[in-house]
Amino acid sequence: CKGEIYTPLQFQTKTDLIGKSKKDNSYILYCSDKHQLSFVKESIRIINGKKIIVSAHFRHKSDSERDTCILVKKYSGGESDEHFETKHFISNYKLITFKQECKGAYCNSKQIWKTSDWIGKTEVVIEKWCFDIVFYDKQGNIICIVEVLHKHSTKGEKRNWLLKQNFLYFEVKTQYSLEELCIIRENQKQISFDVYDSKTDYYC
Numbered sequence: 560c561k562g563e564i565y566t567p568l569q570f571q572t573k574t575d576l577i578g579k580s581k582k583d584n585s586y587i588l589y590c591s592d593k594h595q596l597s598f599v600k601e602s603i604r605i606i607n608g609k610k611i612i613v614s615a616h617f618r619h620k621s622d623s624e625r626d627t628c629i630l631v632k633k634y635s636g637g638e639s640d641e642h643f644e645t646k647h648f649i650s651n652y653k654l655i656t657f658k659q660e661c662k663g664a665y666c667n668s669k670q671i672w673k674t675s676d677w678i679g680k681t682e683v684v685i686e687k688w689c690f691d692i693v694f695y696d697k698q699g700n701i702i703c704i705v706e707v708l709h710k711h712s713t714k715g716e717k718r719n720w721l722l723k724q725n726f727l728y729f730e731v732k733t734q735y736s737l738e739e740l741c742i743i744r745e746n747q748k749q750i751s752f753d754v755y756d757s758k759t760d761y762y763c
Contacts, residue, residue: 657752
């Protein structure tokens with residue numbers, strides 16, 4: 560909405576935006592695949608005598624767009640809190656470095672990339688895939704694509720495509736707990752993520 564990204568729980572607190580998204584075309588809600596969405600507030604329903612809590616959520620206005628949406632296909636089984644929080648943390652936090660260990664025998668050297676000047680966006684659709692995080696330079700050129708591994712690694716055609724591109728590709732794990740991410744953000748600590756997979760092995 561207006562270039563900002565919200566989770567359903569975050570958007571539920573934006574009462575002014577909820578109203579505008581229903582009436583003002585300049586506040587239309589879109590998913591990452593550029594399909595129009597509507598917002599459904601959290602509610603309680605009684606079905607067959609049982610109380611059912613319906614969580615706040617976004618839904619596609621068009622069934623046909625929902626069925627072809629890259630984001631829906633990507634998260635068909637839902638997205639874990641760990642994946643969601645790590646993804647947005649990496650995209651927005653400026654005190655992050657990525658570290659890749661040297662593959663040489665008995666070597667502890669690491670190659671380090673700083674992200675302080677990178678501009679991060681989450682859930683970016685390129686070609687036929689939706690990527691967790693895409694980092695750009697100030698001119699809008701892609702510097703690096705980062706995929707976050709919680710349960711499923713990046714593989715197959717998607718990984719092969721990444722390996723052929725002329726920008727960096729890293730896969731990192733959700734190596735910090737949700738509590739640790741909150742503490743790091745509050746204290747503005749410099750942290751690093753270990754590179755689990757990339758285009759090439761590093762030898763110093």
